Amino acid sequence: MKTEEEFRDFILNGHQQYIPHVTIDCAIFGYYNQQLKLLLIKPRNINNWALPGGYIKRSEKLIEAADRTVKERTGIENLYLHQFKTFGGPDRIQFDKFDKAKWQEITGQQSWEGNWLFNPTVSIGYYAITDFSRSELQIDISTEECAWFDIDDIPALEYDHDEIVREALHSMRLHLFHYPIGINMLPEKFTLSEIHALYETLLGKKLDISNFPKKLIALNILRKLDEKRYIGAHRSPYLYSFNKQKYNLALKEGLVLS
């Protein structure tokens, strides 16, 4: 959505193009240099921060809707989005919190009675992990602000998004045991310390031993190069890179690490 007119048309007639009662919400985690962040937006006319999300077009697959929503609202593209849980129930959204004056100003209508947006809605949760240092944030007319927040410093969110973030984090951490991770978050060639730090940061705790990288090596997903990084005297760790074919296969089929 780019113009005021498009925004107004979405509110009044969006149900012709979009499926009512179903939204998508995306928890986008950002990793860089041992820091974990979460991407939040301030939706237009809402006072709190929230996850980027939106409705599904009648012509779209769910994953296409998730991709488009993230791109439109934050500018971020090419995420590996992973569906983790769908949220619903009678208490999800308190519609009476919305601002009647704003509604009248935008739509020219007295009340939102009968409007397709003011309905019970289930929301399909997706998460992704990306390198926040390389993301270029942009927003569209439905978003006022968009920013990265430290995972330990997230404000109270709108709707039931606190719960969605909790569940996203829980799912992401369990999935680390079943899917490879690291492409797009580590340089092309990296040391074992770097991938170890990635896992520790995502899990939010210290790992006793470098279990994950070792298993990835055993499964040929991680490959030792005949090349070292020179850090200092007596400090030249070997470099590693991903076998992309094995990596992608493991993303599809799942694997067991622990």
Added chain:
Amino acid sequence: MKTEEEFRDFILNGHQQYIPHVTIDCAIFGYYNQQLKLLLIKPRNINNWALPGGYIKRSEKLIEAADRTVKERTGIENLYLHQFKTFGGPDRIQFDKFDKAKWQEITGQQSWEGNWLFNPTVSIGYYAITDFSRSELQIDISTEECAWFDIDDIPALEYDHDEIVREALHSMRLHLFHYPIGINMLPEKFTLSEIHALYETLLGKKLDISNFPKKLIALNILRKLDEKRYIGAHRSPYLYSFNKQKYNLALKEGLVLS
């Protein structure tokens, strides 16, 4: 739904009580004595077998809707239902396959144009595992038949339910690495062979060693009793039981087995 009148009222006016565009489908796996089965129903006026499923009441939590749907359509109660994935997209359901004559007979209307059921729908998938030897199947007016099918002998299913079953099986098998299982599927006291066989059957493959039970013992979820089962001379394996408190905690928090 018990009467023809209720069934007709659901079709014509169900959107007053239920949320349109969103359904639930349940893949209920049954285990008994090293056999794995799947529960299927023949919905009324549909020629193929399908998963039990239905709509969500506006007053219900998602899990309550899943529980109620399974109970109404199959008679099975008290399942531990686990949400695993939501399905959608423009090709999910081919409405033109429905029988116009049947529609006219039931509703007295010429066409289903504008009816709340003939809309794009996302479906939230739940799976459960139960002991099929103890289930008592019953059906309501919206179901013609209900039966257990061997997991290796499932007919081609209605809608996109083949895909839903594939994904349910995949998720259930990954979840075995993160959640304890066995209560309601094993006797109160059981041998290590019995729980080992449960895992092998659910995973659909031989396990080299009794890894799962060992980890469960290490985590105090499985407890060795001071009691043996007498099978024959030189064959008296120890019995085990679950520590229900630790078991339930692990269900909530997740754990790592492999």
